[in-house]
Amino acid sequence: MERAVILVAAVVLALGPVAQGDIILYQSKYDPPEREFESVEARFGPDIPDPGLDGVLYQADPLNGCSPLKNPVNNTNPTANRSIVYMKRDDCKFVEKVRNAQLAGYAAAIIYDNENQDLIQMSGDGTEITIPSVFVQYHTGAELLSAGEKTPVTLTPDMFPEWPQYLTTMAASAACGVLLFAMFVVYRRQRHHHQQSSSRMTSRQAMKLETRTATAEEEEDQCCICLENYQASETLTELPCRHFFHKKCITPWLMERDRVCPICKRDPVTTERTPLCRPDAVEEGQVDVAADDASINASESDVAVLLNEEAGEAATNSTA
Ligand SMILES: [Zn+2]
Ligand SMILES: [Zn+2]
Numbered sequence: 084m085e086r087a088v089i090l091v092a093a094v095v096l097a098l099g100p101v102a103q104g105d106i107i108l109y110q111s112k113y114d115p116p117e118r119e120f121e122s123v124e125a126r127f128g129p130d131i132p133d134p135g136l137d138g139v140l141y142q143a144d145p146l147n148g149c150s151p152l153k154n155p156v157n158n159t160n161p162t163a164n165r166s167i168v169y170m171k172r173d174d175c176k177f178v179e180k181v182r183n184a185q186l187a188g189y190a191a192a193i194i195y196d197n198e199n200q201d202l203i204q205m206s207g208d209g210t211e212i213t214i215p216s217v218f219v220q221y222h223t224g225a226e227l228l229s230a231g232e233k234t235p236v237t238l239t240p241d242m243f244p245e246w247p248q249y250l251t252t253m254a255a256s257a258a259c260g261v262l263l264f265a266m267f268v269v270y271r272r273q274r275h276h277h278q279q280s281s282s283r284m285t286s287r288q289a290m291k292l293e294t295r296t297a298t299a300e301e302e303e304d305q306c307c308i309c310l311e312n313y314q315a316s317e318t319l320t321e322l323p324c325r326h327f328f329h330k331k332c333i334t335p336w337l338m339e340r341d342r343v344c345p346i347c348k349r350d351p352v353t354t355e356r357t358p359l360c361r362p363d364a365v366e367e368g369q370v371d372v373a374a375d376d377a378s379i380n381a382s383e384s385d386v387a388v389l390l391n392e393e394a395g396e397a398a399t400n401s402t403a
Contacts, residue, residue, distance in 0.1 A: 104122045140168075
C-alpha cells in the first residue's frame, strides 16, 4: 500500500509542472514589466523573498565570476537600489561564483547558461552563502548582456504554476488509472507465470518425454484421452510412470490442461521411471503383472468417465 501511494505521488509529480520563477526586466523603475524570463533558484543560499527581489543589473567582471569581482558595490544603504549581478556559467563551481558576488556586496546573483539547453537547478555546498541566486537559460543571458548596466530587474521566487481545478482532477484520475492498469498487468503476469510453472508443462519439458511407435500387440489397447485403439506404428509418448498415450493426445493435455499423467496423476518431470513393468522384472517374477494391469484398466476407465462428464459440462456451460 505504501508503495502504491509513493507511485501515485511520483506519477502526479511527473505529470505536474516544474517550480520556476521569473526574472523581469523593466525599461525604467516605474514602467510596466518589459520582458520576462524563466529562472530556477539554486538549492543553496536563502530563498528569494515573496513577492520578489527588486534591484538593478550589473555585469560581473570577470564575466564568469570565478575570481574576486573587480566591480564591487556598496550595498549598505537600505534606500538605494539593490545590486544584482549576472555571470556566465562554466570555469568554476556555481557556489564559487555566488560567493564572489556576495563578497563584492551584491544582493543576489543571476547565472546564465553557456549553452542553449534546458534550465537546471544549481547545487553545491552553500553553507557560507547568504544571498539568493537563480539560474537562467543561454538566450536570457544574451538579453541581460544587451540590457545594459543598472537596468531595473525583479527576481521572483520559484512557484508551481496554478493549475485549473479540472486539470488537477484530470491528472489525478489519469494517475490512478495508470496505477490500476500497472497493478493489473503485474497481477496477470504473476498469475500467468505461476500457472505456467506450476500446473502446466512447458513445450521444452514435453519435448523431452520418451516416444516410441505402437506395436501390433498394442492395437488391442485404447488411448484413454481420445478413447481410440492404437494403430501399429503410431507415435506414442510413454511417461516415466509407464502409462502411454498417443503423442498427439498427451502433448496438448500436459501443456494446456494439466502437467500430470491423466491416469496416475504423477508428474512426468519429477517422477522417476518406475521399474514395475520392466520386462526383465516380469521375467524375474517380481511383479504381479495381472494385478497391475487390472488397476491400470480401472483407472483408465475412470479417466474416460471423467472426460465424458467434463465434455458434457463444457457443452452446458457454452450454451449458458
Ligand atoms: Zn489418443
Ligand atoms: Zn501414469
